[in-house]
Amino acid sequence: MTTHQPLAVGLIGAGRMGSFHAETLARRLPGVRLAAVADPAPGAANQLADRLADQLGRPTAYTEIGELLADPRIEAVVIATPARTHAELVVAAARAGKAVYCEKPMAVTLADADRAIAAARDAGVPLQVGFNRRYDTGFRAAHDKIGAGDIGTPQLLRSLTRDPRLDDPSRIPPWTIFLETLIHDFDALRFLNPGAEPVEVFAWADALVRPDFKDRGLLDTAVVTIRFDNGALATAEANFQAVYGYDVRGEVFGSAGMLTMGDIRRTHLTSYGPDGAAADCVTYDQDLFHDAYVAELADFADSVRTGRTPFATGEDARAALSIALAAVRSVTTGVPVGIAELKGE
Amino acid sequence: MTTHQPLAVGLIGAGRMGSFHAETLARRLPGVRLAAVADPAPGAANQLADRLADQLGRPTAYTEIGELLADPRIEAVVIATPARTHAELVVAAARAGKAVYCEKPMAVTLADADRAIAAARDAGVPLQVGFNRRYDTGFRAAHDKIGAGDIGTPQLLRSLTRDPRLDDPSRIPPWTIFLETLIHDFDALRFLNPGAEPVEVFAWADALVRPDFKDRGLLDTAVVTIRFDNGALATAEANFQAVYGYDVRGEVFGSAGMLTMGDIRRTHLTSYGPDGAAADCVTYDQDLFHDAYVAELADFADSVRTGRTPFATGEDARAALSIALAAVRSVTTGVPVGIAELKGE
Amino acid sequence: MTTHQPLAVGLIGAGRMGSFHAETLARRLPGVRLAAVADPAPGAANQLADRLADQLGRPTAYTEIGELLADPRIEAVVIATPARTHAELVVAAARAGKAVYCEKPMAVTLADADRAIAAARDAGVPLQVGFNRRYDTGFRAAHDKIGAGDIGTPQLLRSLTRDPRLDDPSRIPPWTIFLETLIHDFDALRFLNPGAEPVEVFAWADALVRPDFKDRGLLDTAVVTIRFDNGALATAEANFQAVYGYDVRGEVFGSAGMLTMGDIRRTHLTSYGPDGAAADCVTYDQDLFHDAYVAELADFADSVRTGRTPFATGEDARAALSIALAAVRSVTTGVPVGIAELKGE
Amino acid sequence: MTTHQPLAVGLIGAGRMGSFHAETLARRLPGVRLAAVADPAPGAANQLADRLADQLGRPTAYTEIGELLADPRIEAVVIATPARTHAELVVAAARAGKAVYCEKPMAVTLADADRAIAAARDAGVPLQVGFNRRYDTGFRAAHDKIGAGDIGTPQLLRSLTRDPRLDDPSRIPPWTIFLETLIHDFDALRFLNPGAEPVEVFAWADALVRPDFKDRGLLDTAVVTIRFDNGALATAEANFQAVYGYDVRGEVFGSAGMLTMGDIRRTHLTSYGPDGAAADCVTYDQDLFHDAYVAELADFADSVRTGRTPFATGEDARAALSIALAAVRSVTTGVPVGIAELKGE
Incomplete structure (x- = not known):
């Protein structure tokens, strides 16, 4: 019989991503309780708390994160607040x-990450x-196979993210494509090249x-x-408007084989008609990574309970940020940027 | 704000399938509470109730289903008890x-189904x-497309089930392949040929x-x-030991196109090595239909609350059973059997 | 250095299939010469001979097959004449x-086949x-793997043919679906179940x-x-109008694995757009089996030169015909038909 | 009736690629005659001529290309001689x-290309x-669709080549990966981004x-x-030893959709066993592009006869070479290289 009390979690940020995490x-998640929600936007926390109230009660709603x-x-x-507030909130929490x-990116400067x-x-x-x-089963299985040496030494890697729709460009801060979108790919490339670290970065945008x-x-x-x-050479690419859907894929080519990851089909249904064969594609990231979103919070709850290191750490966040910042500088300067050059950033 | 009390559900049968439903x-399922478990096997209900106890309490455990x-x-x-007890329990409940x-099959005779x-x-x-x-997204999308006329009139259909492993043949009752395995395919074929009904059945086993x-x-x-x-002609096939995994697929060919369903890949990872390309397959039905198992119980809860007809009814169960019984008789007699001939069965 | 004279081949029948073979x-085919063409239709042989005339000369054109x-x-x-003339021409040749x-079917009665x-x-x-x-690389590789025991003993087989378009139903003789279309599938099923022979047949059409x-x-x-x-159970299915293209597939499930064959994609191009992913399908059988058509005539030339048995024999034609005739009788009688019952047909 | 004489073609270079073209x-190729073969290596031309002798005669064998x-x-x-001899032979011919x-690369300096x-x-x-x-049907169909605007404006492109095996590294001249391997990808990227020209190149090797x-x-x-x-950003990647086979793929992402090309499966056979699903991969480039090799020589014969511009011109060769040379310089200098900077090369 499970005797421990459920883990009492407070959610900070009641926007799109926060609401999704709140549901999870x-x-x-058995053994987890959403005890409180905080969001400075008037009414946001209350509204989310109302929506999630059930027989276990209603999360407390705060407009002051400090409370x-x-x-x-x-x-x-x-x-799950806007990116530029993350580091400060991590420190306070x-x-x-x-x-x-903390949602990615954990920080947007190396000093903040540190x-x-x-x-x-x-x-x-x-x-x-x-x-x-x-936490996605395909990417995770690839990581495990590579770690086990199944494809030998990685030599060429690829990771890409294409978002389905660029709704309101005016709301997107500069460098978002590196700091918030490709940060996933930078982490994925490290994840798929275990033990190796980036040395130099070149970027066009x-x-x-x-x-x-x-x-x-x-x-x-x-x-x-x-x-x-x-020695491995990797490419990461991103685009904010893929009309066919949400497209996330990975590929690792090594001395003894290759792995490909990613599936943009919404279901396993294929339609054949006068125009040929057709399949629907996934449109939202929460569809594509639904199980992964649940798994990462389950990992969080488990690592809190057991004291073990979670599967995606602050150090991982810092390493991915280094690549993003090098990419920003490369776009600005037009030449490759060494990760080591970033030290004082 | 959600104000209604959670739906109090009692589970009857604490075996493999019952335990899986119990977890769900x-x-x-938000808005659902597992209030009790009953199983005549000594200790079975208690053990399952212990495992599922949490901050909301522990389901009551009964060894008397009547209680x-x-x-x-x-x-x-x-x-979720053995098949031959279903009809009686439906009546009692x-x-x-x-x-x-009620788990499939709802009954193993037409009289019991009635x-x-x-x-x-x-x-x-x-x-x-x-x-x-x-409740599987692919089969459901196929049903919807067919109902909308996307592939015209169905002319040829196929549904198959291959289980991964035949562990203990001595525990399998006669005719199981028709009454418990192919019953899924018989229902799927009706589901994928909406509005049509079976007329005649021929079977070999x-x-x-x-x-x-x-x-x-x-x-x-x-x-x-x-x-x-x-006029549509359909085939259903089953086998109890597919060494590569759990294999469920469907195909509907119509006057204006074709749909194929089914995916036996476990993840979206593909491996390439000296022997070519490879992918892992799904081994357990609960992996393959995990989301569908949750969706069907969500549909149940919702239809109880709202009073609407659920998506898979007792009448559907009876119709699938008719095909199964016709198949049994066809195997026994060696000739095709009309559904209409079964009336007194 | 190749010193032997080219094999002088005469083509009988200058219709669609004959013209295609004539090109090949x-x-x-190195080492093969199309020496003559015969077709009783006025002008047909001459027209084809003209089209194929080249530096090596022009095939002789006959309107009398006997010549x-x-x-x-x-x-x-x-x-490559109409089916019902095949057996008599084989005998005469x-x-x-x-x-x-001889194009399939070699005969439409067992007596003629004999x-x-x-x-x-x-x-x-x-x-x-x-x-x-x-002679298709995929089907052939499957045959070889099955013969080598890679999937154990075949238990369930499937073969299907769907033609892209039914242009002029008035020109199609009765039972064509069995004698001319499914005859391919009947042979394929024997080819994919090597060493086994059909015992009983049930058909609906x-x-x-x-x-x-x-x-x-x-x-x-x-x-x-x-x-x-x-013990293996097989299904064969056919339809004369698949709006999406020419569809030929096979599947063999055995005690140690499964093989699937068939590809209806025209190229390896996949298109992704607002409606999802799409691929073109093959429309004509000569597209799909282009290489196989060349390979079977190469096999013919080689078996003529070397005296070895070709890869698809008269006995194979007779065995496939037996299944077709049993299917015809099953449709007529409504019950399964034993292959042995056909003896006097 | 075809009245023109066959086109008399002379092959220069009787090595691996030359021998393959000789067969074609x-x-x-109807309407084409291999009239002569020249190779300075003792016996090489004679041996190939012997092998291809047939009823039409035997190609003349020269050891002096000038003859x-x-x-x-x-x-x-x-x-089809070694790359560094191409430009001189083009001029002489x-x-x-x-x-x-002329086999690719037509030249290895811009001056020679000019x-x-x-x-x-x-x-x-x-x-x-x-x-x-x-000349590959998939790449060609992609080119046509892109030209027709099916995917809008290209924004991200990818082309890759991975050869199956690096047999004797000592025989490979420096910069081969750019001048002889990736030259295909550089041309493919131009082909898939019709009307656009490369501006700047960055490379690591x-x-x-x-x-x-x-x-x-x-x-x-x-x-x-x-x-x-x-504005489009493209990546090209190559590796000399893909243990799983010969891997050539392309991808074009545009404002209105995406196209993917490439297929490394050898046949349409898929095998399922206890380790999952598996398919064989293509090992040799002549398997993968067999039809394309025939099509390009057919295009050559046709453009000779009709006087029209062939589908892959000397100017295309020069443009691909520009990218290769920029890549070489980028690897040497460690910074991006503008195509315009190459002018005097």
Whole structure:
């Protein structure tokens, strides 16, 4: 019989991603309880708390994040606020003694990343980052096979992200394509080249989807090449508007074989008609990685309970950020950028 | 805000399938509560109840099914006992005023099927049957497309089930391949040929996996052909030991196109090596239809709450049973059997 | 250095299939020369001979088939006339001492099949039949793997043929679906179940594409089930109008694995757009089996030169015909038909 | 009736690729005659001529290429010698008044490319280059769809080549990976981005397959990124040892959709066993592009006869070479290289 109390989690950020995590925390994870929601936007936390109220009660709603962090019932927090607030919240949560799950990117400067990592270490709390591809069964199986040597030494890698639709370019901060989108691919490439670290980065980016927003700094299409210290050469590419759906794929070619990952089919149904064969594609990332989103929060709850290191750490977040920052600098300077050059950033 | 109380469900049968449903009822369905478990096997209900105890409490465990049916807190039951007990339990549950979800097959004679349907109708309770393929996204999308006329009139259909492993042939009752395995395919073929009904059935079956059990009546391989009243010709096939995994597929060919369903890949990972390309296959039915198992119980809860007809009814169960019984008779007689001939069975 | 003279082949029948074979004989087979063409239709042979004339000369054109058979330069003939003339031409060609390649079906009665086989045997000439799937790389690789025991003992087999378009139903003789279309599948099933022979056949057929032609005996949709002497159960299905293209597939499930064959994609191009993923399908059988058509005539030339048995024999043609005739009788009688019952047919 | 004489073609170079083209010229192209073969290696031309002798005679064998070029019967030549001899031979053949088909790369310096193009123009002879992917049905269909606007404006492109086996690294000249392997991909990317031209190139390359040969200048793994003047960003990658087979794929992502090309399956057979699903892969480039190799020589013969421009021109060869040379310089300098900077090369 399960005797321990459910883990009391506080969610910070009641937007799109926060609401999705809230559903998972409230309904899909045995042994976890969504105890509170905080969002500074008027009414946001209340509305989400109302929606998730059930026989177990209703999460407490805060408009002051500090109040949630001060709530002694809360053992762990899930941070799903805008990217630029993450690092500061990680530090505050860690100092409040809460275990921390933070959406990616954990930070947008290396100094902030270091501060976040140090705060968690000093407080002795777990720090996990939302690199959900690590929890996808296909990417995870690839990681395991590569780690087991099934394809020998990785030599060529590829990871790509194409979002289905660029709705409102005016709301997208500059460098988002590197700091928020490709950050997934940078982490995936490290995940799929286990033990190796990036050495040098070259990147091109452009506003091809919305050229009219280029002068405001919006870049919607990018290709990044990365050289790793085991010699492997990797490419990452992203685009903000794939009309056919949400497209995430990976490929690792090694001395003894190749692995490909990614599936953009919505179901296993294929239709044949006068125009040939056809299949529907996945449109939303929450469809594609639904199980992975649940698995990462389950991993969080488990690592909080058991004290073990989670599967996507603050150090992983910092390493992926290094690649992103090198890519930003490469786009700015037009030449390759060594990861080592970033030290003071 | 959700104000209604959670639906209190009692599970009857704590075996492999019952335990799986118990997990779903206890943990994956918001608005549903697993209130009790009954199983006559000593300790079985208690053990399952212990395993599922959580902050919401522990389901009551009964060894007398009648006590569960008499428990006034229970609003709905899920029947997951051996097939030959289903019809009687449906009748008893309906008479006790409980909404009824019954695993397939709902009955193994037409008379019992009629009694079960009548009992639910007389009691005014919903009666749903566990045809989980109706809740699989691929099969469901196919059904919808066919209903919308996307492939014109169905002319040729195929459905197959191959189980991964025949562990203990001595525990399998005669005719299981028709009454418990192919019953899924018979329902799927009706589901994929909406509005049409079977007219005539021809079947062959043999003991090819375990010929040593043939004289005890075990048939482990079967092919059934079915003629529908809209002219469509269908085949259903089953085998009890597919060494590569759990294989469920469907195909509907019509005057304006074709649909294929089914995917036996475990993940979206493909491996390439000196021997070519390779992919892992699904081994267990609960892997393949995991989401469908959750969806069918969600549909049950919803139809209980709203009073609407569930998506897989007692009448559907009876119709699939008719095909199964015709197949049994065809194997016995060696000639095709009209569905209409079964009337007195 | 190749010193032997090219094999002088005479083509009988200058229709669609004959013209296609003529191209192959004239242009794609080293060591083969299309020496003559015969067709009783006025102008047909002349027109084809003109089209194929080149630096090597022009094939002689005959309107009397007997003259081609009497032409002493001709060493081998390819028979591509209407089905019902095949057996008689095989006999005549064999008696004239020519090696014989005959399009399927070699005969439409068992007595004719026996006469054709006997004539070739008595004349000591090779007799090959146009079962082109035996020469397709995928079907052939499957045959080899099954023969090598890779999937254990075959238990369930499937073969299907769907033609892309039913242009002029009035020109199609009764029972064509069995004698000319499914004959390919009947042979394929024997080819994929090597060493086993059919025992019993059950068939349904209907006019679903053109119900208005049903009273003239046209059947355009059929499902046949076949029981083999090694216990394997097989299904064959055909339809005369697949709007998506020419569809030929096979599947063999055995005690140790499964093989699937068939590819209806025209190229390896996949298109992704707002409606999902799409691929073009093959429309004509000569596209799908182009290489197989060349390979079977190469096999013919080689077996003529070397005296070895070709890969698709008169006996194979007779065995496939037996299944077709049993299917015809099963449709007529409504019950399964034993192959042994056909003896006097 | 075809009245024109067959086109008399002379083959220069009797090595692996030359022998393959010789088979095509001698046996697979109606209206073409392999009239002569020249190779300076003792016996090579004679041996190939012997092998291809048939009823039409035996090609003349020359050890002096000049003699073949002086042979007045020869109307057209196919150049399949080592890469560094190509440009000079194109010039000589053009001056001798022969139509010229030249294997890729047509030249290894821009000056040589210019001389070859000028020689053909001055002589008024057709000049075609062996970019066989342009003749592959999948790549060609993609080109046509992109040209028709089916996927909008190309934004991201990918092309890759992985050879199956690096047999003797000591025989591979430096920069081969760019000048002889990736030259295919550079042309493919231009072909798939019709109307656009490359602006800037960045490349990394390394000796990962055979690090022991790195100090001799062998690079066996490379990633190249290319920026086009329509904004599109492309990647090309190559590796000399893919243990699973010969791997050539392409992908074009545009504002209105995506196309993927490439298929490394050898047949349409899929095997399922205890380890999952498996398929054989293609091992040799001549298997993968067999039909394309025939099609490109057919295009050559046709463009010679009709005077029209072939589908892969000297200018295409020069443009692909520009990218290769920019990649070489980028690897040498470590920074991106503008195509315009190459002018004096």
